Amino acid sequence: MNPHRVVEFWERSSALHYNLTAVLAWAADCILLSVLLLPLWLRNRDRLFILLWSAALALMGLGLLGLTYVTANARLLLALPVAALVSAEALSAAGLLSLYGKDRPLRFTALCVCLWFVAFVLFSLSALGPVAAVASYCLAVIAIAVYVPHFLFRHAAFEEVRFHLAIPAIFLLEALSALAVAVFYVLEKPAVLHQGTLTSITLVAGFVLFSAKVCLAVWLSIEKYEFHLRKLAFHDPLTGIFNRRGFFERIGERLKTAAPSDLFAYLAIDIDHFKSVNDRFGHSAGDVALIAFTQTVEEEVGRTHLFGRTGGEEFAVFLKVDNVRTATGLAERIRGRLADAGQRQAAGSSPLTVSIGIAVQPGAGFNLERMLSQSDQALYEAKNGGRDRIIAYGPEETPAPADRLQA
Structure with a gap:
């Protein structure tokens, strides 16, 4: 590769003031996990949630890669990787909800992306500059993180898993984190250097929480399948009572x-x-x-x-x-x-x-x-x-x- 292009690429990525190596490592991890999950879905295609999580990880990786290739002032170009990140958040949540019978992942994802896009346009018109994409991303994450616990508390059979409060707790923590960053961006309008610092914080927090959600979701699916296996072993299939x-x-x-x-x-x-x-x-x-x-x-x-x-x-x-x-x-x-x-x-x-x-x-x-x-x-x-x-x-x-x- 041309050394001048490498330097130019590094300078463009550093315009948002986040660590290029860390972002590339996160993107590679997400794409690798996405590839590893696909064989599990191919073995049993009834498990739609595995496909959704694989797609979410792939979009998360592509979105992170896209962030390394845009400048801070290219708002329209920045919107593409942020849209991928929002879609990843929505698909991961849709995979979790599909475990409890809400099998409308495309509609749910499209609604979340539309919400983000409307917020992005409004924030851009409000002269937020390059932080419009980040602030609108935080708003979309808040909407997802609030809706998922609401749905779970209404429809989920929490007696099927142990430590069931960990799932809504991680979503509520994500909502509070995104709300804090969004409020600071909108009200304080920090300087470019601090924008980059907050962007890095947002990326780190988002990656950690997203990884925690995926791990908890995988653990939840295992718990549910073990519960159903125990139910088959100890319950009468016709009447549903103990055998x-x-x-x-x-x-x-x-x-x-x-x-x-x-x-x-x-x-x-x-x-x-x-x-x-x-x-x-x-x-x-x-x-x-x-x-x-x-x-x-x-x-x-x-x-x-x-x-x-x-x-x-x-x-x-x-x-x-x-x-x-x-x-x-x-x-x-x-x-x-x-x-x-x-x-x-x-x-x-x-x-x-x-x-x-x-x-x-x-x-x-x-x-x-x-x-x-x-x-x-x-x-x-x-x-x-x-x-x-x-x-x-x-x-x-x-x-x-x-x-x-x-x-």
């Missing part, structure tokens, strides 16, 4: 913190004659019936008690109770809800009834195998006694059958 593995896993966790004085109840629930539902109406109708049954029981059980599907038409509830009557009261409400629903069904349909076996044990000397054996024995007696009834075993292992409950 047998997940149900007993959670029972073990509850028992680890149990006190000797605690009293626990296990409700073994079996849908009466469920095979006839599948035979008469088909398996699709049977699936609908299972989902409706699950929703009914969930409304009675609530979130504080454990509810799972332990077999085809077999379910179970595990909860802490004050006495045997508390457990039989819950079983009675479940049976009553199903009976009421059956009476409201149209003629010709098959109302669901349940048989419930209950076993109660204290935390002191708790034996899960014995509890399961007791609940199975109680359920067997309930089904043998005509079904649609509740049989309970107390802590003393003596049967305490409830009165037969007519549907």
Whole structure:
């Protein structure tokens, strides 16, 4: 390369008073990361957020490269790399939002770029000179950084990830940083030397925060996929409640913190004659019936008690109770809800009834195998006694059958 062109290139880039080597290094890192992310997307093209982050990194790298090739007075030429930086910010945010179902990246990005362009034109007409592009960039970043936490708090399922507040926190920090720089540019109108210093600060802060957002977004996607894998492993795919593995896993966790004085109840629930539902109406109708049954029981059980599907038409509830009557009261409400629903069904349909076996044990000397054996024995007696009834075993292992409950 011609040495004179190298010197000329350096002088042009130094007109904005930022470190050329650092900017080139940042641009190279962004483009390299963009290339590395592409194979991940090509392996699974359903993961749109990976493509968006790859495009955002590429635009960030191109925008940084463009900044090294313009002069401080070339406002129109400066607008091109700044537009690339704004697009990168918007695409990175769009990738994050797509994890939560907002799949409109192009519209969101175009809106952000339009907002930046309008601000750029207005600031240019306000005689801000070469800082118009930087001030309008800060305004666009503020808009993105405010909107993303607003969307997340309204739509995101934060229970799926740990340390979930890190995502909106980094966006709010970016908004405050950009706001401080924008206010200083607009109100103080610093001299050219200080403009260059503030531009460098803006670049450094933007690069650090952008990198932090990308790292957090990648970590978030990994957490979400691990959450969904755990959900597939521990939840029933049809009803969404715990499967047998997940149900007993959670029972073990509850028992680890149990006190000797605690009293626990296990409700073994079996849908009466469920095979006839599948035979008469088909398996699709049977699936609908299972989902409706699950929703009914969930409304009675609530979130504080454990509810799972332990077999085809077999379910179970595990909860802490004050006495045997508390457990039989819950079983009675479940049976009553199903009976009421059956009476409201149209003629010709098959109302669901349940048989419930209950076993109660204290935390002191708790034996899960014995509890399961007791609940199975109680359920067997309930089904043998005509079904649609509740049989309970107390802590003393003596049967305490409830009165037969007519549907």
